[in-house]
Amino acid sequence: MATEFAAAKINLTLHVTGQRADGYHLLDSLVVFADVGDRISVAAGDALSLRITGPMAGALPVSDDNLVLRAARAFGAAQGVEITLEKHLPVASGIGGGSADAAATLRALAALWHLPLPDAAAVLKLGADVPVCLTGRAVRMEGVGEAITPLAHRLPAGWLVLANPNVGVATPAVFRALTRRDHPAMPRELPKLADAAELAAFLQMMRNDLEAPAIQLAPVIATVKAGLSAQPGCLIARMSGSGATCFGLFADPLAASAAARALQAAQPGWWVAAAEMRG
Numbered sequence: 087m088a089t090e091f092a093a094a095k096i097n098l099t100l101h102v103t104g105q106r107a108d109g110y111h112l113l114d115s116l117v118v119f120a121d122v123g124d125r126i127s128v129a130a131g132d133a134l135s136l137r138i139t140g141p142m143a144g145a146l147p148v149s150d151d152n153l154v155l156r157a158a159r160a161f162g163a164a165q166g167v168e169i170t171l172e173k174h175l176p177v178a179s180g181i182g183g184g185s186a187d188a189a190a191t192l193r194a195l196a197a198l199w200h201l202p203l204p205d206a207a208a209v210l211k212l213g214a215d216v217p218v219c220l221t222g223r224a225v226r227m228e229g230v231g232e233a234i235t236p237l238a239h240r241l242p243a244g245w246l247v248l249a250n251p252n253v254g255v256a257t258p259a260v261f262r263a264l265t266r267r268d269h270p271a272m273p274r275e276l277p278k279l280a281d282a283a284e285l286a287a288f289l290q291m292m293r294n295d296l297e298a299p300a301i302q303l304a305p306v307i308a309t310v311k312a313g314l315s316a317q318p319g320c321l322i323a324r325m326s327g328s329g330a331t332c333f334g335l336f337a338d339p340l341a342a343s344a345a346a347r348a349l350q351a352a353q354p355g356w357w358v359a360a361a362e363m364r365g
């Protein structure tokens with residue numbers, strides 16, 4: 087038996103810098119992880135099977151194309167394994183839940199079967215976000231998601247409030263709705279940032295280029311962002327990935343948990359979580 091945590095992935099920035107001939111977009115993204123997420127457990131069994139539990143289980147029917155099953159099949163081995171996915175993250179929400187689950191499944195099966203991880207091409211085939219989720223720590227992500235560079239300077243401590251209006255946003259539709267696909271990249275050298283306030287000031291100069299098209303498709307995202315921005319101590323609020331989840335960055339864990347409680351009370355239908363940023 088092996089268990090792995092599938093941490094939520096947050097795109098603090100997401101610049102769309104070009105498009106490949108196959109339609110996939112070139113990205114430049116500062117990616118961090120949060121200490122909220124799903125959990126994957128694997129145990130030897132007679133056949134490949136998946137059981138989904140947890141508060142978000144109802145949002146994700148068990149199907150053959152679940153990223154957890156696709157990740158297990160990427161090993162090529164026909165050994166039986168019983169997989170349990172404890173689902174906490176909202177589905178199709180821009181924080182990489184499916185990709186994080188796939189990465190955690192790969193790590194868990196490598197441990198269970200004493201096998202090396204599948205090669206980089208097989209990992210990328212599972213999804214553009216799976217390579218970054220395999221690293222599980224703050225990095226710069228470029229290419230279509232396969233080019234991952236460790237940060238020259240560690241990010242400062244920071245706390246996040248994540249908020250999702252329980253509206254799923256389809257990633258391909260958001261990319262299609264872009265009006266421009268050649269935005270500038272982030273500066274080549276990312277600066278050394280002393281604290282959360284300096285990180286927020288840097289992020290303020292950067293962008294998520296998918297935010298405008300996502301808001302066009304799901305206007306409630308603008309309400310989520312404004313709701314986070316209005317919380318005392320929120321240094322910056324922005325959408326993650328292709329949405330609809332937005333994050334607020336806080337310098338102080340108590341301010342972050344107070345903000346999460348206030349926002350959840352004001353919006354009982356939303357998914358809201360406070361988390362430490364894993365720098």
Ligand SMILES: C[C@@](CO)(OP(=O)(O)O)[C@H](O)COP(=O)(O)OP(=O)(O)OC[C@H]1O[C@@H](n2ccc(N)nc2=O)[C@H](O)[C@@H]1O
Pocket residue numbers: 097100109110111112113115179180181182183185212213214215216229230231257258261326327328329
């Ligand atoms: C946008 C990002 C940013 O981190 O996050 P999410 O919103 O998914 O969390 C990712 O690039 C998403 O990664 P992932 O969700 O794994 O994407 P995939 O399954 O490979 O692709 C879904 C669809 O998104 C579009 N896509 C994805 C990645 C990319 N670099 N260019 C694209 O154009 C394509 O239309 C593709 O068919």
Ligand SMILES: Nc1ncnc2c1ncn2[C@@H]1O[C@H](COP(=O)(O)OP(=O)(O)O)[C@@H](O)[C@H]1O
Pocket residue numbers: 146151152153154171176177178179180181182183184185187188255257327328329
């Ligand atoms: N284990 C999984 N968890 C979440 N979504 C999954 C999973 N397996 C397949 N999917 C599908 O992948 C799509 C993207 O989901 P997800 O990774 O949660 O969002 P995003 O890519 O926006 O961060 C959804 O439409 C969902 O149906």
